[in-house]
Amino acid sequence: MNEPAAASVPAPTSGRTSTTRGQRRREAVLDAAEQLFLEHGFHGTSVDDLGAAAGITGPGLYRHFASKDALLMAVLDRIWEQLRPAIDRAAAQPPGEAVRTLLDAQLELALGQPSALVLLVRELRHLPADYRRLAARNHRRYVDAWVDALRRGAPALSDEDARTAVLAVHGLIDSAALNPEAQRVPQRRELLRSLADAVLDRAVAR
Structure with missing residues (x-):
């Protein structure tokens, strides 16, 4: 992603309920938000808009989230939570397998949660500076995981060229995921995977 994505989960932005019912309600609030x-x-x-969409009163939101800022941070945290397992797996995998794991995660996020990507790009600036710094650090760690996988497979590849290739792949996938015309392309996932593989293969072959 061109704006901060993540490799590790930030500290929770609000207390998480331990009950199944409470967790379902919390997820419903996040979906509505x-x-x-x-x-x-x-x-x-x-x-009040948020409460009505989630089926609770506006003030009832504060049983789950300390503030509207905390609610937006929790929405964005779901991106971090989705990407972290792929980062952990890739670190222990052979280079080729690690790249496939990371590519699968990027495709799953971009094609499965395009609205979250929009919010990450558009709304991050409204959040406190410490959260923005954490998001930027997470993005660097995420890109670093890709770079590490590429360079383990192609030691002659420079750090700069690896990063350029990784960001190009992220931009390609995310742009296609967010473009309404591209969303109607048949077998979009397979096409994007092939294009991403071509970019990465070209970078490694240089």
């Missing part, structure tokens, strides 16, 4: 933030923007969405 993700959609409303996408449609109306962070500042264009009120606490």
Whole structure:
């Protein structure tokens, strides 16, 4: 991703309930918030709007999240949570397998949660500086995992060229995931995988 993605999960942005019912309610709030933030923007969405969409009163949100900022951070945290297992697996895998693991994770995120990517790009600036710094650090760690996998497989590849290739792949996948025209392309996942492989193969062959 061109804006910070993540490799490790930040500290939780609010207390997490331990009950199954409470967790389901929390996820429903996050789903509703993700959609409303996408449609109306962070500042264009009120606490009452969020509560109504989630089926609870606006003030009831504060049983799950300390603030609207914390709610947006929790929405973005779900990106981190989705990517972290791939990072952990890739670190212990042979280079080729590690790249496939990371590519699968990127495709799954971009094609499965395109609205979360929009929010990451568009709304991150509204969050506190310490969270933005954490997101930037997580993004570097995520890209580093890709670079490590590529360079383990091709030791002659420079760090700079590896990073350029990785960011090109992220940009390719994310742009296609967010483009309405591209969303209608048959077998989009397979096409994107082939294009990403071509970029990475070209970088390694240089």
